[in-house]
Amino acid sequence: VKWHEETQKKGVVRDFVDMYLEQIGTENGTLSERSMFQIIFDLYAAGTETSSTGLLWIVLYLIKYPVVQTKCAAEIKRVIGLDTTVQFSDKEKLPYVTATINEVQRISTLGALSLPRSSLEDVEIDGKVIPKNSVIIPHIYSAHHDKTEWQKPEEFKPERFIDKDRHIIKHKAFYPFSIGPRACPGKQLGEMEMFIFTVSLLQEFEFKSVIPPDDLDIEGLQTGVTLVPASYTVKVNSRHKITH
């Protein structure tokens, strides 16, 4: 904060701390220094573990399903090449990669139990009463595996997200970032990270399991807020040396 105070130019907002300094003493300025630190902590805590766990799930599914990995790499090579810097705007041009990321997010659901809430009053939903002050745990995992919404939900099938015109299907029971006013505020950043990291990694590397892919464990462990994959070993080859 001290460094920002010393180097800040009035009206120029370089980052979140500058924004905090700008609003002090203004009519709508309600953010205290303590709240600002808490928000920065929340963003780091909620924004780092989720994205890295998301990538661990993606690499795990790419080595468990090498055919899917080959199809993703082939689409990347054909559409944007291996030597370009991928942009988020390339997403629509790479439907198979996007569908694969969606399918990993659906089947693994790292935010399986979302975050707990509490009912402020008695609420009735579908004839069932949720009493005031109940703890409510939204179960995103079960929505992602609901047999009435998904055909064979236990099967890993990126194709379920692609329509006949090769556009991505927006499925109503797919919400890895949750829904409603308390949904993940990092959704856009998270989506961007998953896409850019996955494509960049596949441009450079081929990933292989060191054990038979069928033996890879995809159950996941609820160790804290996120559902994480059990640790696994991956062999990484440079894609530039692969001729296929």
Ligand code: HEM
């Ligand atoms: C693949 C990446 C990510 C996934 C799957 C994910 C998923 C989720 C889910 C399911 C929730 C619970 C929402 C609810 O209670 O309804 C959540 C909350 C949250 N996420 Fe993310 N997230 C991701 C990345 C990020 C990033 C990159 C940031 C920040 C830079 C972030 C910041 C937060 C914060 C601050 C909350 C708490 C929101 C609140 O309680 O109001 N997340 N996230």
